[in-house]
Amino acid sequence: xxxxTQIPAALSVPEGENLVLNCSFTDSAIYNLQWFRQDPGKxxxxxxxxxxxxxxxxxGRLNASLDKSSGRSTLYIAASQPGDSAxxxxxxxxxxxxxxxxxxQGTILTVHP
Amino acid sequence: GxxxxxxxxxxxxxSGTSVKIECRSLxxxxxxxxWYRQFPKQSxxxxxxSNEGSKATYEQGVEKDKFLINHASLTLSTLTVTSAHPxxxxxxxxxxxxxxxxxxxQFFGPGTRLTVL
Numbered sequence: 001x002x003x004x005t006q007i008p009a010a011l012s013v014p015e016g017e018n019l020v021l022n023c024s025f026t027d028s029a030i031y032n033l034q035w036f037r038q039d040p041g042k043x044x045x046x047x048x049x050x051x052x053x054x055x056x057x058x059x060g061r062l063n064a065s066l067d068k069s070s071g072r073s074t075l076y077i078a079a080s081q082p083g084d085s086a087x088x089x090x091x092x093x094x095x096x097x098x099x100x101x102x103x104x105q106g107t108i109l110t111v112h113p
Numbered sequence: 114g115x116x117x118x119x120x121x122x123x124x125x126x127x128s129g130t131s132v133k134i135e136c137r138s139l140x141x142x143x144x145x146x147x148w149y150r151q152f153p154k155q156s157x158x159x160x161x162x163s164n165e166g167s168k169a170t171y172e173q174g175v176e177k178d179k180f181l182i183n184h185a186s187l188t189l190s191t192l193t194v195t196s197a198h199p200x201x202x203x204x205x206x207x208x209x210x211x212x213x214x215x216x217x218x219q220f221f222g223p224g225t226r227l228t229v230l
Contacts (some may be wrong), residue, residue: 036221
């Protein structure tokens with residue numbers, strides 16, 4: 001069974017801190033890995049997508065890395081802001097679940113002023 | 114670009130009625146769309162894969178006669194919850210995969226909150 005695990009489950013930081021969210025997966029036959037943001041009661045916003053041939057992607061204050069050999073991806077958020085407060089989900093496609101996203105349980109991030 | 118809409122955004126219905134939820138890709142074609150269900154404080158659970166012009170593929174444990182999926186065009190998939198009961202109350206989210214993107218990136222709709230009384 002392919003699993004995606006996110007650590008920590010919840011994180012509370014003061015504004016301005018740099019932080020790292022972790023995602024691990026059990027099957028290295030990955031096609032791509034996506035990071036999403038979900039605000040309460042809302043749908044998902046795609047933040048970054050890393051294809052299997054890539055090691056990292058950057059968008060603004062966000063940087064996501066992918067290490068297939070260790071089955072890990074990290075989302076780095078620089079200079080966090082209260083507006084970054086949300087649930088962050090990682091999801092992978094590939095392996096036996098080609099085309100389907102397998103989600104982690106998410107990390108609830110709170111950035112307080 | 115890459116916008117996916119869902120309609121309605123929320124719906125309240127009586128037990129025993131059927132509810133239809135629409136998922137549209139507004140600015141791209143989507144051969145494949147996906148339907149997810151999300152319970153409070155939980156992650157998304159894939160219900161089914163919707164393929165344009167063919168039957169949907171349902172995940173294990175999802176009743177295909179309960180959750181009817183139709184993908185009649187490259188921009189529209191519908192999910193009908195038949196004979197809804199209170200246990201069907203949930204947040205339903207669709208996603209669409211851009212047919213022109215090799216990456217297979219999926220774009221998500223804003224979700225539909227279903228409450229069955």
